[in-house]
Amino acid sequence: MRWVVFRSSEEMIGGAADAFARRAAEACADRGSCLIALSGGATPQPLYRLLANPREPWFGRIPWKKMHVLWADERCVPPDHEQSNYRAAYDTMLHRVPIPTENVHRIRGEAPPGDAGVEYEQQLRSLAALRGDRNRLPIDLAILGVGLDGHTASLFPNHPALLEDRRWIRDVTVPARPPRRITLTFPLLNQANHVLFLAAGRTKREILERIRNGEDLPAARIAPAQGEVTWYVDSEATNA
Ligand code: 6PG
Secondary structure, eight states, rough: OOEEEEESSSHHHHHHHHHHHHHHHHHHHHHHHHHEEEOOOTTTHHHHHHHHHSSSSSHHHHHGGGEEEESSEESSSOSSSSOOHHHHHHHHTGGOOOOOOGEEEOOTTTHHHHHHHHHHHHHHHHHHHHOOOTTTOSEEEEEEEEOSOBBTTTTTTTTTGGOOOOOOOEEEEEEESSSSSEEOOHHHTTTEEEEEEEEEEGGGGGHHHHTTTTOGGGGGGOOOOOOOEEEEEOOOOOOO
């Protein structure tokens, strides 16, 4: 686990845009495509906006046509709902960039949660099979956040979904709004090549301290056997 402290959240987002463009270029050069997992929440939205801005340097560096996007989690609401993670990424980034529509793998938040979970599992297994192995889908870059209770994606402390050791997707009921969600699980997230956590602001200080101290929280269990985990945080979120 590597920690990088930025002076401000703006610098942190700029650093994340660099990391995104670098991983995208590397993955496309090595494997012909790049698989990105996006998160919801407030923290990554300025990143999505920055990446999609043609006046900023990152837009032109990203091989958009070769990008595949999936979601770390989704709230069980329709795709045009203000709490939809798909909608957030669509509004801030996806409608402005030339990613082929068939490369946007959204979770059907409007469907009954059990069905949406099973469908997403099938969708990702098919994507994995196309790449040669139904049981392996290394995400090139997973952009994750952390909640004040240590959750990441929609993997919340003490939830039975933390024990999942086979399925890649679970539908869950969690202590957050909205409570019904679909989430990627550890068996998939821990196959990732790179995981980038973003956390900014004073309110995140305590939870980051607990993670740094090795507490067994969902976010701390993201530890891909063959990948790397990097935390980008701003100075407000640390005591540094
Ligand atoms: C979601 C997320 C969730 C988020 C954290 C941090 O759908 O809510 O994917 O895991 O990343 O709750 O959220 P903030 O960035 O808003 O602090």
